[in-house]
Amino acid sequence: MNAGVVEAKSLNFYYGTFQALKEINLDIGANRVTALIGPSGCGKSTLLRVLNRMSDLVPETRATGLLKVLGRDIFDPGYDVNDLRRKVGMVFQHPNPFPDSVYENLVFGFRIAGVRDREVLWQAVEESLRAVDLWKDLADRLDENAVGLSPDFQQRLCIARAIAIKPKIILMDEPCSSLDPIATEKIEELIFRLKENYTIVIVTHSMHQAARISEMTGFMLLGELIEFDSTKKIFRNPCEQRTEDYITGKFG
């Protein structure tokens, strides 16, 4: 049950000459919510983006050390990065639906994988919308342009789009930072439900959010993973002074 789906051993990551991640050792278990917290610029988003190699988008990056996702070394030159990204879905800080219909957004993952069977597509659309609790709102608005939806709906649609192709892991990069408190609460509920079927890694700047939704929490500072433990322990009884300083608001 808790087999490591992400395993990092002395992982280093560089943007040009700048070292963004330093000697990260990490073991993320399945079907849990793992939160990464830390002040801005600490490398938590970089770590998240390395997990599905979205970090490739920035030119002149380099990684050393070992990073196994779903049991395979993802920096292996023969590894198919598109396949990785299909298995490791991602939700971004700002909702980013494509400027197309709700339907097309949801089936995008299938279209690029060459699935044409209408039955399959319809089923996936319904399932994924139900999963994010949008089915009754959007069932008869599937032709509408997704860009016209409210930010809350857009973000949930993006989550639906990510889970439509049934990934194993979902990465979330501050998914609530552009939403109001009520929408945030909805997304948090959703994360709670999703963890039964998915492994979720979430980057958040809100410690309260981390405390509310995650089982495991990693605290990062200046590219290092200072402490990684159960959320309870991190927030109640951290081993490191720096973690405690951050949690109690002495800096950051």
Place this chain on the structure above:
Amino acid sequence: MTEAAMKEIILKAEGLSYAYDRPGKVPNGPVLDNINLDVERGTIFAIIGPSQSGKSTFLRLINRLQEVTATGALSGRILFEGRDIYASDYDPFRLRREVGFCFDKPLALDMSIAENITFGPRLAGITSKDDLGAIIEETLRASNLWDEVKDRLSMNANRLSGGQKQRLSLARTLALHPRLLLLDEPCSALDPISTARIEEALVSMKARTTCVLVTNNTKQASRLADRTAFFLMSKLVEVGPTKEFFTSPRDKKTDDYISGRFG
């Protein structure tokens, strides 16, 4: 309060309300709603409040900068040294020379350091090199920047650091020798050291230049201000001597805000 009565009131807002014009849209309430307050000469007056509370708009109305960027409806009066600045015969250009304004972001004009400072005076008609030189030195000293830039006055001001640019903005504003200085979160983009230098500068010249300081940082208000006002949702909630204001606020909302319960 008795002491206040003895001091000269340099700025007075009487029943001031303001709402933006939104052509084609239903107006969604005023940005400022019936503000009444006095600022005494020779003091630092701080305005605190969460974002969107109307405090920046209030500041921009005082030197009529608001009308340059937006249109809106104003009612009530603002009196500067006893005269209504929105009276039809009031000269806004002169007003802006007498009431300086310092922005939240460090903004250097794309010219040399010296030209940045002499920009206002030159527009005001001062042409003598000696006089301009004197103004440059005097204002750079007053804003704690002189020692850092005295050897490179002809360098483009955009090459200064953020903190230096902000002090340059202060110097540029002081070059017109304003009697009232409006500061709109002047330290929000600065590191603690630059902030400290700006704060020093404000305190050292407050006898000559009265300051109205809008800030997000309640600690800064409590450090610097003689009197503090709290704006919330377009309304002035409370105003009073800073000490009293922070130790025993009369209004529950003020208490909530300064103790960090919201905002």
Place this chain on the structure above:
Amino acid sequence: MEQEFQRSNTFWNRVGTRLCMTTTYSVAGILAAILFYLAWKGIGRLSIGFFLDSPIDLGREGGVFPILVSTLLLAAVALAIAVPLGVGTAVYLTEYTKESWVTMLIRFGAECLAGIPSIIFGLFGFILFVVTLGMGWSILSGALTLACMVLPTIIRTSEEAIKAVPASIRQVGFSLGATKSQVIWHIVLPQSRSGIITGIILALGRVMGETACVIFTTGISMEMPSSLFDSARSMAVHFYILAREGISMDMANTTALALVFMILLVNLGATILFGRRYSR
């Protein structure tokens, strides 16, 4: 099945990206070939004398001195007319108006003007300046016509440059007691000068390379012009006549090289001086 599709995805990805890359290098190759060809054919007779001598025997021998002078005169007068109008329009559009039907009309006018082919400017210049206003074939007629032609370029580049000046910088000016025109003159225009100058250079290139509308309005006289009311011949027109009438292929090659070289120099100068270029 999915594996199969995956392989075809990878295949098409490779085909698509390589196709794009090959095309890009071909386009670069075409340009390089053009420049190389011009240089190779024209360099033989290019000398200082070519620029400083008068043409002999319809241009079979000698140089292009009066033609060069006419070209520069034409360009200078055209820009002297177009630049104030264009920059003024840009300032008005960005600083003095909100988006309304007035700005829509002005922008639409400029867009349409930008799309009109030079031959129609030629007809227009001929009927208005040459015939109706009685200026005859002259540098002035040509320059006025060219000014109309490059006006939209200058408007558009200046507008972009002025828009790029942040609003906050303008407010600094106002807060120091400046009036609107003082803010524009002392802050906005100096800060957007590189973009504006780039637009002017772009227009200069177009003026120097234009043929169709210059023939109809300035004529083809090879003499040194003594005033703006004289007919004259620009470099581009001279080149066209040399090549089209088969007067001398050698001289045509050299003139082409000189013309392209001048225009590229002006453009390159702008790129080096101001870095960024506004295209279109």
Place this chain on the structure above:
Amino acid sequence: MSRDDRKPDAATVLETHPPMPGAPATAKDLSRREKIIQQILSLTAFSAVFILGLIIIFVFKAGIPLIYKVGLREFLIGTAWSPTQGEFGILAMIVGTLEVTFGALLIGVPLSLLTAIHLSEFATQSTKSVMKPLIELLAAIPSVVFGFLGVVILVPFIRETFGGTGFSVLSAATVLGVMILPTIISISFDSLQAVPQAYREGALALGATPWQMVVRVIVPAARSGIITAIVLGMGRAMGETMAVIMVAGNAVVIPTSPLHPCRTLTSNIALEMAYASGDHQKALFATGVVLFVMIFLLNVLATALMKRK
């Protein structure tokens, strides 16, 4: 510069100096001056519209009477053009213009779009920084020079490869196809660049290959800008004169093969303007009117497309 010896107070400096002599002192004077400046600027702002109006008035006034005299139908679909004999049919020129224009698009559009996509999505920063200025230089080369190169390189090549004289629709379309490259590349590049990075991330995060991302997300999102680019390139090709005159052969016939010579509306004007007079000259202006209307419609189309963005 040390000024420690004397440090006058800025306040005294300001107070002892009255405003600049001659400078307006009061708010009233200032605002009057501002108003005058604004009025002058508003006058210059209408210069473009004014010039457009002048062009329409003068060109139409010179051309329309002849269209009336000949009859619009006869003028547009007549195939005989001998203006000295009173025959004014420009159908051959209209067809020639359209053929050359579409030929140019056929050649230019794929090249430009693929280049724009490469530069925007795949190229390294260094390729970009070399290619962008190079392509802008291509735009700076005068059209006569393109025509000349067409004559000395392309026309002989086509003559030897495909037969015929070489002066043909194909030559003209090829030269124009190259000439419109910079226009289409730079505008579509800009609109590709305007597509938010978030769309790229969204597509890749779902496992799309870069090419799928471009075809399915980026190009559709930049669609209106790309169409505008093509329409503007089309306008440029349609309006080009000198390059076409030099390579198209200029015979007044309706070309039925890419290797046939043709004459466009623009070259019709440029070729005969030098010696035309009377009705002949008016017919050339009328040709200009037809060209103007075609281009104008294209521009309206382009503006409408741009607004949709």
